[in-house]
Amino acid sequence: MKTTNKELMALARVSLSGKWKTAVLVALMCMLINLAAQIIPFVGLVAPILIAGPIALGLAIFFLALSRGEKIEIEQIFKGFDRFGVALGTYLLSALFIILWALLLIIPGIIAALSYSQIYFILAENKDIGPMEAIDRSKKMMMGNKWKFFCLGLRFIGWVLLCILTLGIGFLW
Numbered sequence: 001m002k003t004t005n006k007e008l009m010a011l012a013r014v015s016l017s018g019k020w021k022t023a024v025l026v027a028l029m030c031m032l033i034n035l036a037a038q039i040i041p042f043v044g045l046v047a048p049i050l051i052a053g054p055i056a057l058g059l060a061i062f063f064l065a066l067s068r069g070e071k072i073e074i075e076q077i078f079k080g081f082d083r084f085g086v087a088l089g090t091y092l093l094s095a096l097f098i099i100l101w102a103l104l105l106i107i108p109g110i111i112a113a114l115s116y117s118q119i120y121f122i123l124a125e126n127k128d129i130g131p132m133e134a135i136d137r138s139k140k141m142m143m144g145n146k147w148k149f150f151c152l153g154l155r156f157i158g159w160v161l162l163c164i165l166t167l168g169i170g171f172l173w
Helices: 005-016 019-038 048-069 074-104 106-115 118-124 133-142 146-154 157-165
Strands: none
Touching: 005 019, 005 048, 005 146, 019 074, 019 133, 048 074, 048 118, 074 118, 074 133, 106 133, 106 157, 118 133
16 A cells, blocks of 8 residues: 555654754755855856765765654765765766756656656665666656655645745745
């Protein structure tokens, strides 16, 4: 039996209970790190590419620990740098594949992005696999689940619009 999106959101609220401040701080730190990497003179074009994969892997490590009720620490977002080569390779390959699919039309690019959405969680759980295996596992995992994941994302459109209207302040919630 598959879990409904409503049940998934309820489970997420339970996981976040008493840990909202840490989760918000981690999300805010990641946004600031990515922003800072973009505005560094001379390296602002390369730095975001170099840190995107490791930061995404660190976020996956943090949120997996949070969802499992394990100990969470802000420093976990930097654990992706322990596997820098794998995280960077995964980021570059998935971005390349999504761009190539998007060249066909926008919809195939969106479908590809949904297919690859679990790669960093897979890498966080399996320390001995490489980028292509993570991509393949994500595609298999998302087979038959892309529409459900897309609909789950649509549930947050109101929040995104509110965040845009408040110049980003709403992202804290």
